[in-house]
Amino acid sequence: MDENTLMKAALEEAESELCYVGHSLVHEGYDTATIALALDLVRIALWGGNGDGKGPEHFEAIQAALKAKREEEGYGEKLERTCVACGCTDSRACPEGCHWVWLSTEKPVGICSVCAPAFGAWAVGAKSHG
Known part of the structure; x- marks a missing residue:
């Protein structure tokens, strides 16, 4: 399997998993903004667009929005229940x-x-x- 085929297969798996996790969490009342932004990045890389009119020219802005949302949510902090x-x-x-x-x-x-x-x-x- 060449690198491009391997990368495409990996991104398709990531897209599928993000959709499944996001769908499950949104129905439990969780904020899924970071999942939606990560999914936008994967779809732009995989398909050239996120399905909502944003293409490669928006990649860096979406990446920055994801980073900002993670910081706002305390990403990386271990919150023990x-x-x-x-x-x-x-x-x-x-x-x-x-x-x-x-x-x-x-x-x-x-x-x-x-x-x-x-x-x-x-x-x-x-x-x-x-």
């Missing part, structure tokens, strides 16, 4: 073991499987809080 009830985290689970039952889309907090029963149906999304 913490259970609001017991304080377990991504790196320190409950002694009996646990997993996330609910996670905030705005802050690195959630409710673990050990604490969820105390929160009732709200913890598993059956009803809204408040």
